[in-house]
Amino acid sequence: MRERINRLAKGIIEEELPMLVCEPSNIDLPIKVDEAVRFEIEVRSDNKIPLKGVAYSDNIRVKVVDATFGGIKNVLVLEINSKNLNSDEKIEGSITLVTNAGEREIPYIFYIKNTDTVLVLDSLKTVDDFMVIAKEDMSIALAIFMYKDFCSSSFMRDIKLQKLYETLSRGDDFRSNLENFLQAAGNKEAVSFQLENSQLDFASVEEEKTSSIKVYKENWGLLDIDVSTNAGFIKLGKDKIKNEDFVDNVCELEFTIDPNLLDDKKNIANINFKNGLNDKKLEIVINKNLEKEYQREARLFERKQWINYFKLRMEFELSNEKLKKNEILFKMLAVLDRLLVSTYKSLLVKLLKAEIFLMQGDKAGAKSTINSIDSKIKENKHELRDEYLILEYLDTYMYPDAEKIRDLCKLVKDLYKKDHSIIELILILNLDPTLADNPLEKQKFLKRAFELGDRSCILMMEYARLLCKNPHLLSSCGTLEVLALSFGIRNNLISISLSERILEVVRDTKKVNGAILNILISIYNALPSNELLSDICEIFINGNVRKSYVNKWYEKCIEKRLEVDRIYEYFIYSLPERYDAPMPEEVLKYFERINSMAEDFKLRIFENIVEYYPHNSEIYRAYIKRIKIFTIDNAMKLKMDSHLTNIYSGILEEDDIDERLAKIIPFLMNSYDIYVPEDGAKSIIVVYPELNGEKIYELKNKRAYVALYSENAVILIEDEFGNRYYSKDMVVDKIFYMQNLIDKGI
8 A cells, every 4th residue: 555655656657457256267057958048157356446348258149138247246147048959069159258357258168958957847746845955955956946947847836836936036136036935935944144253353463464254054045145344454255155155054254454454543344244134244343553542542531530520510510508519529539539540630630639628628638739749830830831820729719819819810811812721711710809790791701701712511601600690691692692591401590580581582583593492492391381382382383393392382382272373284293103192172173174184184183083082072073074085095095004004993983884985895804014024124025826916015114004815925025126035024914803894794
């Protein structure tokens, strides 16, 4: 890598070429007389540089289906035609690849004869016969499965098996299709795999290192695993583990770690193993420089302790209970003790401990600590500026001197304008008497600190406390005010008078953001009022907020009969997926007057009425005609979801099932709730042996609602790439049990 960078720096540009790999590199196979077969060649780039090229055959009987290709991994499909050839003749030639990695020839010889595949195919009488062959030799089973006359064997006369084969064959992976066919047709246990470890740790990698991971095959079957990595410093020995690579159900995958590509810290990467919908990860953890990693962890530990210290300091400032304050001081001492062993700022830590001793009334302990470091700090006061300022502050704390306090305060203020450090801010707030006596002056100082870039919690706390005591100072809702008020709400610093002032200011504010809205909600929770509730709902509606968490606010507004424009529509928009209570009658009476409701509105409203309102209620009687029309329309379109199932169930409890409702009963009686536990499944494929075509149902939250009209229906799952699988873990539950309707003769 360094050499390449140096060449680029000198203006030497070399385009790196792909490393072309072809599998197989030559072909020598038998094919049957009068057979047209397909054969696949994998063409890939081993160094991950994309290939571009074209392929052609020099024999007219061997055709490349798609001659052009491009990318890192490509599959060339050959069609071999042996029609009108005699047994023992040959089809000879070569496939020529012309690529950006150079030219490559792949010679081929296809022997024309009655193959073992043909002979074996004639002997297959049952699925079990095919299972026996597959268990003994998967390569023969695959050849039989891919043979064009596979469906003419005795056991494949079963139309359900034919439909299963046809549906699976629409996926491109024949090897995967065979495994899934055996599971679905022969009740075979699914083949799977496990990794030897889920994580590998390497203490240090200074030179190129080769390691490996064992992959264990579980159950017999055809198992191909795609292997990939998300890190450039890991070079895989192969990007695909084939079934043939397993010896005694174990395959060892080698990989190499390139130290030149490692970051100078802890490096974490994954090697991904994927077989169909079965996905596993091996985590690789490498520390290139242990010493630097230890230093980084030490810095993180120190930072965490400083954060804890300032949190406790704020907690101390906010507490009004003497006993609790003392407990907090002891906690602060414990944090500072941990900092003493992890920071180079030991003098600063000791001074902060001395400050706590003074807060506890231990003047002797404070003096002892200060005297042990006093001379060292004063000798290096320019390098130890923060320490020197705190030392001088503690001196004025123990021995008050008005002139010295004034000079120190001026010095700290001048420094804060340039550095605005949190320690300098705390010192100014403690030293400057004008800030304590003059709220307006303190507000100006805090605003100036914010303008200088200070965003510390100390600043927010002081500003919130200032506004709490002086609500009249709040005149706008700028960024500082919003941050400080949010802090104040979290820490119970908002007084009743400040709440009233906030409402006055917000009502004069044209644009209300999320932070201001949260402030209003917090005020309402503490001091509820109808006027504020209306304001909150109007803000939500004007912001087009339809999330389920705001539904309770719309509902409160409706229950209190407050007039807010579009409140009923937004109540429906924001309904959670499951609303387990009767909708307010005001909402239903409002929509009763609207003839052209949106379909999603109808769905939620009709479901709620059917579930929660008695058949003799005014609401139910007002809506029942529209609900029946809606039910029939959706059933005729074969629509089904969790909300519609509730409507269908409720409407069929009607005593007066008329002719129109009776027409949809066959659809409902054959409706099923299908749950697919596998990750990566996108949809369900349903085919009927008796019919042409297939039905595709998209999965939502791993679930689909499907109408199944035959016990022979074939149900498969499909991933996003179009590959199809059989799942034994799929759960198929009947939705409606309507024996009572059948008994009535409907």
